[in-house]
Structures are given as structure tokens and as C-alpha cells.
Amino acid sequence: MNIKRGISLKLGLLFLAGMLAFGNAAGAQTTRASKDDKTKTRQAQAVSKEVYERIQKALELIEAEKEQAALKILNSLYNPDKLTEYEQANVLNYIGFAHYNMDNMTEAIRTYNKLLAIPSIEPQMAKQTTYTMVQLLTVEERYLEALRTIDKWFMLEPNPSSDPFILKAQIYYHLDRYKAMVEPIENAMRVARERNKEIKENWYGLLNFAYFQQENFRKVLEIQKIVLQTWPKGRYWKALAGAYVELGEDEKLIYAYDAAHTQGMLVKGTEFVTMAQLYLQAEVPYKAAVLIEEKMEVGKVVKNEKNYRLLSQAWTLAQEDHKAIPALQKAAKLTSSGELDARLANSYLNIGDYGECVSSARTAIRKGDLKSPDHIQISLGMCLYNLQRYSDSKSAFRAAAKVPRSKRTATQWIRVIDADLERDRQIRLAEQAARKKRRELNERRAESSRI
Numbered sequence: 001m002n003i004k005r006g007i008s009l010k011l012g013l014l015f016l017a018g019m020l021a022f023g024n025a026a027g028a029q030t031t032r033a034s035k036d037d038k039t040k041t042r043q044a045q046a047v048s049k050e051v052y053e054r055i056q057k058a059l060e061l062i063e064a065e066k067e068q069a070a071l072k073i074l075n076s077l078y079n080p081d082k083l084t085e086y087e088q089a090n091v092l093n094y095i096g097f098a099h100y101n102m103d104n105m106t107e108a109i110r111t112y113n114k115l116l117a118i119p120s121i122e123p124q125m126a127k128q129t130t131y132t133m134v135q136l137l138t139v140e141e142r143y144l145e146a147l148r149t150i151d152k153w154f155m156l157e158p159n160p161s162s163d164p165f166i167l168k169a170q171i172y173y174h175l176d177r178y179k180a181m182v183e184p185i186e187n188a189m190r191v192a193r194e195r196n197k198e199i200k201e202n203w204y205g206l207l208n209f210a211y212f213q214q215e216n217f218r219k220v221l222e223i224q225k226i227v228l229q230t231w232p233k234g235r236y237w238k239a240l241a242g243a244y245v246e247l248g249e250d251e252k253l254i255y256a257y258d259a260a261h262t263q264g265m266l267v268k269g270t271e272f273v274t275m276a277q278l279y280l281q282a283e284v285p286y287k288a289a290v291l292i293e294e295k296m297e298v299g300k301v302v303k304n305e306k307n308y309r310l311l312s313q314a315w316t317l318a319q320e321d322h323k324a325i326p327a328l329q330k331a332a333k334l335t336s337s338g339e340l341d342a343r344l345a346n347s348y349l350n351i352g353d354y355g356e357c358v359s360s361a362r363t364a365i366r367k368g369d370l371k372s373p374d375h376i377q378i379s380l381g382m383c384l385y386n387l388q389r390y391s392d393s394k395s396a397f398r399a400a401a402k403v404p405r406s407k408r409t410a411t412q413w414i415r416v417i418d419a420d421l422e423r424d425r426q427i428r429l430a431e432q433a434a435r436k437k438r439r440e441l442n443e444r445r446a447e448s449s450r451i
Helices: 009-016 025-033 049-063 067-077 085-101 105-116 123-139 143-156 162-174 178-194 201-213 217-230 234-246 250-262 269-281 285-297 305-317 321-333 339-351 354-367 373-386 390-400 404-450
Strands: none
Touching: 049 067, 049 085, 067 085, 085 105, 085 123, 105 123, 123 143, 123 162, 143 162, 162 178, 162 201, 178 201, 201 217, 217 234, 234 250, 250 269, 269 285, 269 305, 285 305, 305 321, 305 339, 321 339, 339 354, 339 373, 354 373, 373 390, 373 404, 390 404
């Protein structure tokens, strides 16, 4: 992992700031470096002029990105038999930093370990070096070592800020110890509140992940409600919806999705389809139909059989059969099953377009693969009846009557047709009799006028 240029030389040197001291400047430098640190620090020691000058030369080479040349100077300078422990610590610090700057984390870690082993190491230097070690071990994915090291650091630091707690939580994350993540994250938030600092968005993300992995969806729900107050983003609304699902509170899904939709946070076609399905579940089919149709027109929702089917269902449930028909027509053309043609036939029946009803019903029967073939025969029979095609209508009802559940309905329709036919026959007979009587009457009148 290349992190060399991710941190500038200046920032890198601040890892262990104020450690190199020469002459009387040491005291002031140490004071500045630990001004806000409550750790008691020993009186800073001084390095010899020769050591100081050679370290300065090495630093100039590091700044010029000539780390190998700098290491040559520092390695030749490092001699425990000739240097004080304070001088050794300074030399090792910059050897470690040179390795770090060259992305040689293994050597950097080995060098800082050697630095920490110095008996008289100053507490401030020990603390800063230990934290640097935590960071390097984490980068190198040596998480168990990083965890042990950060625990040592917490023993050295009496008043930690929030960031080290978050770093520890991240280490637990990499170790798949999700339950353990919770405490350091909550400590980080507590410290931030105590110091009037901002609680960062990604901290809640970590905490949410920790609870989600433990399947503590009630906590996930609480976190989503908190983050939505400060960062009302679409993914949080969807995460809130997911928590409702996991908790079995599906009826509340629509509130999360509707809020996201109202704020323009739904962007994917699948999200709009889900929103429409939730509208249907909440018995507001008109809103579902308008949403799907609108998003289809602008290309946000794919124009496929499934979505046309949903659109037609929404319009049908909204009792807008005229609007359901175009969607059903398009959906029916995209499938070899007759199911959608059957629904189309019923829509035509509802609006009184009996000719199209017959055509769609017969297409459905021809395609087959129907869930209820007897039902479409009933619809076909009704449409033919309204077209006064009684013989064909009775044939359709007879076909439906072969299925026990439809026998009673089909038989009743056949009786209605027979009754209509009988009535029509009686009407025709009556009309014939009336015409005959009128004709006979006219003939008698004509005969009387001739006498």
C-alpha cells in the first residue's frame, strides 16, 4: 500500500515532533511539543553538535527525496556504544521515518520497536512512537499486533481524543470483532461531546455496521434516525427501510421510501419500482401508477413486461381501466403466456369494449398458460353475450362449466341466455300475432268499405 506521498514530509515529521534537541533549545522545543499534553515529560536532553549536524544533513536529504543517502548517514551514525540513549532515540526516530517515507513499513516498524526498547525513552516520545506503530501495523494489516499496541498506547495516554478510539474500532472491524467495536466508537462520541467537537458521519457508519453484523436491528433503526437528522441522504433512508424489514415492520417501509422520494433521493429504476409497490401495499394505487408511468416516460424505469404489468395493475386498482389498457397491451406483447391477455380482456369488459374483449380473450386462450382458464371463458361468454352472439356465448360458458368452481356461475349465465332467447322468441311470436291481427283487421275494414 503506497502511502508515501499521502502524508507530506512536514506532516510526517510531526509524528514525533520536538524530539531532536541541541543545546539550550531543547527545553523550549519540548515545551512547545507537549503544551497540551498532561503526560509528565523528563527534562529534555541534548545531543552533541556532531550528532545534531549529521541528523540535520539526513533530514535535508529526506526532504529532497534522497532517502537512501539519508539512511546511509543515519545508519553510520547509529552506534549504541558511542551515543547516549537520548541520541540513539533521535537517530532511530529518523531512520524509522526514512523507511516509512520509502514505503518500507516492515523496517519502519522494526526500527520503532528498537526505539521503544530504550530504557530511558521519554514518556512523550514513547507515547508518540507507540501510536505511530499502531498506524503502521494497521496499514500492514497486522491487526492483532495493532490491537495489542493501541492498548499499550491507551495506558500511556491519560486523556485521549476521539480519533484513537475510532482507530481501535477499525482494528476490531478488520478482526471481525463487531461487538467489540461498539465501546470504542461510543467512547469517541462521548469525548467529542465533552470537548464540543463534531461527531463525524463515518463514526455512525461504523457503529451502524457493528450493530448490523450483530443483527441488532433496533439499534440500527435508532442510528439511521439520528444520522437522517444531520445527513439526510438517500442511502440512510434506504437503510432505515431495511431495518424496518428486518424488524418485521414492513408497514413502516413506505414512510422511509416516501421521505426519500419526496426529497429527490431515489435515483435507480428499481427504487422507483419499490416505491410504487409500497404505494400499492398502502392502497394508494393511483400514486403508484403515476410514479411508474412518469419514470418510464423519462427512461428511469425499464419498459419491460414486469413493469408494464405493475403499471397496469396500479391503474386497474385505481379504477382507471382506460389507462390500464395501453400498459397491458404492451406487456402482453412481451410474453408468450396468455395471462396478460386475459387481464386485458377483463379491462375491455369493464369499459364496455366487447369486441376487443372477445379478441383479447381468444388470444389468451390460444396462448394458454393461464392460472384460471375457466375465468377467461366466463369473461369471453359475457362479452359475446353483450354482442348478442348467444350461441358463441353459451359455448364459452359451457367450457367454463367444466371446472367445478365456475359451474354454478356459467350455468346461471346459460339460463340467462336461454331466458333471453325465450323472451325474444315470445316477443317475436307476439309481434307476429300482432302483425297478423292488424293485417286481418285491415282486410275486414277494406271489405266493409267496398259494400
